[in-house]
Amino acid sequence: MKHHPDSNPDRPQSDARRAFLRGVPVLTAAAVLMPAPARAAEGGQHWGMLIDVRKCIGCQACTMSCIQENAVPEGSFRTVVSTYAIKVEGGDQPAGTYVLPRLCNHCDEPPCIPVCPVSATFKRADGVVVVDGDRCVGCAYCVQACPYDARFINHDTGKADKCTFCAHRLEAGLLPACVETCVGGARIFGDLNDADGELRRRMEAAAGELKVLNPGQGTRPNVYYIGLDARFEGKVEGQGTLWRPRAVHG
Amino acid sequence: MNPDIVETVNVAREVAWLPWAVQYFFLIGLSYGAFLVSLPGVVFRRAGWDGISRLALLAALVCGLTAPVALLADLHQPGRFWHFYAYFSPDSWMSWGAFFIPVYLGGLMLYAWLAFRPLLASHAAAGGRLAPLAGWLAFGGHASRNALYGAALLAAIGAVLVALYTGVEVMVVRARPLWHTPLLPLQFFITALAGGIGLTLLFRRFAPVAREGDAAVLRLARALALTQAAVLAVGAVWLGLGLSGLSAVHAEALAQVAPSASWQLTAIWAAGATALTLLLAWKRPGSGLLIGLLALHSAWMMRWTIFIGGQEVPKTGAGFYTYQLPLGPEGLMGIVGTAGLWIFLFVALTTLLPLERLGRPQA
Numbered sequence: 001m002k003h004h005p006d007s008n009p010d011r012p013q014s015d016a017r018r019a020f021l022r023g024v025p026v027l028t029a030a031a032v033l034m035p036a037p038a039r040a041a042e043g044g045q046h047w048g049m050l051i052d053v054r055k056c057i058g059c060q061a062c063t064m065s066c067i068q069e070n071a072v073p074e075g076s077f078r079t080v081v082s083t084y085a086i087k088v089e090g091g092d093q094p095a096g097t098y099v100l101p102r103l104c105n106h107c108d109e110p111p112c113i114p115v116c117p118v119s120a121t122f123k124r125a126d127g128v129v130v131v132d133g134d135r136c137v138g139c140a141y142c143v144q145a146c147p148y149d150a151r152f153i154n155h156d157t158g159k160a161d162k163c164t165f166c167a168h169r170l171e172a173g174l175l176p177a178c179v180e181t182c183v184g185g186a187r188i189f190g191d192l193n194d195a196d197g198e199l200r201r202r203m204e205a206a207a208g209e210l211k212v213l214n215p216g217q218g219t220r221p222n223v224y225y226i227g228l229d230a231r232f233e234g235k236v237e238g239q240g241t242l243w244r245p246r247a248v249h250g
Numbered sequence: 251m252n253p254d255i256v257e258t259v260n261v262a263r264e265v266a267w268l269p270w271a272v273q274y275f276f277l278i279g280l281s282y283g284a285f286l287v288s289l290p291g292v293v294f295r296r297a298g299w300d301g302i303s304r305l306a307l308l309a310a311l312v313c314g315l316t317a318p319v320a321l322l323a324d325l326h327q328p329g330r331f332w333h334f335y336a337y338f339s340p341d342s343w344m345s346w347g348a349f350f351i352p353v354y355l356g357g358l359m360l361y362a363w364l365a366f367r368p369l370l371a372s373h374a375a376a377g378g379r380l381a382p383l384a385g386w387l388a389f390g391g392h393a394s395r396n397a398l399y400g401a402a403l404l405a406a407i408g409a410v411l412v413a414l415y416t417g418v419e420v421m422v423v424r425a426r427p428l429w430h431t432p433l434l435p436l437q438f439f440i441t442a443l444a445g446g447i448g449l450t451l452l453f454r455r456f457a458p459v460a461r462e463g464d465a466a467v468l469r470l471a472r473a474l475a476l477t478q479a480a481v482l483a484v485g486a487v488w489l490g491l492g493l494s495g496l497s498a499v500h501a502e503a504l505a506q507v508a509p510s511a512s513w514q515l516t517a518i519w520a521a522g523a524t525a526l527t528l529l530l531a532w533k534r535p536g537s538g539l540l541i542g543l544l545a546l547h548s549a550w551m552m553r554w555t556i557f558i559g560g561q562e563v564p565k566t567g568a569g570f571y572t573y574q575l576p577l578g579p580e581g582l583m584g585i586v587g588t589a590g591l592w593i594f595l596f597v598a599l600t601t602l603l604p605l606e607r608l609g610r611p612q613a
Binding site: 003058060075080081082083084085086087095102111114116117118119120135136137138139141142143144145146147148149152153159209213214217231234235236237238239240241 | 251256257258263266322325336337345347424425564565566569570
């Protein structure tokens with residue numbers, strides 16, 4: 001019986017090295033394509049996000065990548081990093097910067113869903129709250145009902161628009177664009193049902209520090225924060241900014 | 251406001267319920283308010299209400315027919331209005347509203363037609379403008395009291411449902427504390443009734459009928475004064491609940507707007523206009539022109555402040571958004587366009603049913 005060359009335990013070392021070198025490009029390509037930490041497994045997922053505010057540098061790369069990925073019209077945003085100048089007591093400098101990435105919280109009790117008069121907005125089995133663009137009438141009732149100001153009317157489509165956790169990317173086994181481009185690694189995305197996944201491990205490691213926005217609204221958000229200052233949990237009591245990007249009617 | 255925090259970068263969420271929505275809530279409120287004023291004379295045949303109740307019915311009809319167009323225009327996908335009927339969603343007050351509006355308007359149009367048939371026949375017989383059309387619409391011109399009662403009942407049920415849904419639809423939005431107060435539907439209702447009375451007074455003012463001591467105007471002025479007293483009383487309860495902290499939702503609503511100078515001015519203006527209307531309606535009703543205009547002003551301003559002003563309060567960001575009325579269809583032209591449709595319908599209906607004929611007491 002003839003042995004296959006690869007199965008020969010006595011094959012020369014140079015053959016093994018050649019085989020290894022041949023495999024490097026494959027390994028490299030696999031590493032690049034691997035959507036760690038949360039590759040969409042088959043069924044049973046409950047997608048969620050953890051935002052470590054301490055790691056956010058306020059670069060707005062997430063904002064820009066979201067706009068590019070989802071063709072968000074000029075002046076509208078599915079995600080943004082709200083930025084604040086805050087007075088610092090007892091420090092070397094008088095003021096500091098606080099940044100807070102915001103997006104749809106994909107709540108388990110989403111107030112945007114029951115108000116929809118045509119049931120166009122719904123929560124998928126994997127926890128993602130989406131809008132059926134073929135059914136939406138653009139009444140903006142959901143825009144009013146969202147306590148996170150996460151929805152808007154898309155003037156290119158005339159329909160309600162919002163973050164979908166990049167559902168189309170999830171289906172392809174990819175991470176949401178904002179997570180993919182986060183420079184500081186502040187956004188961790190994954191399956192809340194996967195006890196061994198990075199999301200759950202990071203959440204458990206920070207158990208005492210985990211917070212959500214607007215907890216009093218009872219919406220049960222699936223976007224969690226580490227390092228969320230209590231002054232920024234709800235409506236921020238501060239001086240409004242002088243310039244804000246604003247959607248323009250087309 | 252906390253001076254230690256300055257927002258440097260954030261998004262301004264634009265007003266999503268446009269001035270069209272203000273026009274809808276204003277006009278549908280005037281419609282059901284005027285409809286209620288039509289009942290004493292047209293249905294219950296109360297002495298002295300005859301002419302003025304028919305004028306009120308005309309007001310209800312003109313406003314009621316204009317309102318749904320404004321509502322449709324506020325949709326960003328108006329061509330999909332049929333989705334409301336194809337995908338009924340019982341958890342949504344707006345979905346219910348899509349069914350309540352036809353009940354009200356269907357009942358109102360039937361009620362108005364039955365009430366006006368004899369007058370249309372008189373207009374046709376007298377050879378007035380568009381007499382053939384008036385004669386055709388009169389369809390014999392008989393007064394069918396039983397049918398009238400049935401249609402009025404249907405319209406009344408529809409009016410109650412519309413008043414209920416327009417108030418609760420806004421009240422249930424917990425994300426906007428200014429809207430999320432249980433007194434809001436009541437405030438909408440009282441100001442709508444006041445607006446309906448005010449518009450009826452204006453029609454009466456411009457109807458070339460004998461003033462007969464203006465007893466009808468005095469009667470409506472008294473009713474208007476009562477509504478204004480009710481508006482002030484409910485406003486005082488709202489403020490009291492907010493200031494005392496007895497009601498958390500009112501306290502939260504008050505806390506959102508109280509620090510703002512423009513909101514303070516708005517509150518003073520609204521309270522002052524209401525008090526002035528009350529005083530004039532009670533002491534010097536005059537021809538009804540001034541108090542009628544004041545009542546309409548208060549009803550519109552209340553809705554503008556609630557809807558547009560309410561959307562200027564960010565849910566998460568600091569400070570307030572600033573709203574500038576766009577000049578196009580999403581702003582000024584929406585208001586002008588609604589007014590234009592209202593005027594067209596008013597002219598069309600008063601061509602067939604002149605104010606003089608409507609306002610004249612019947613023998």
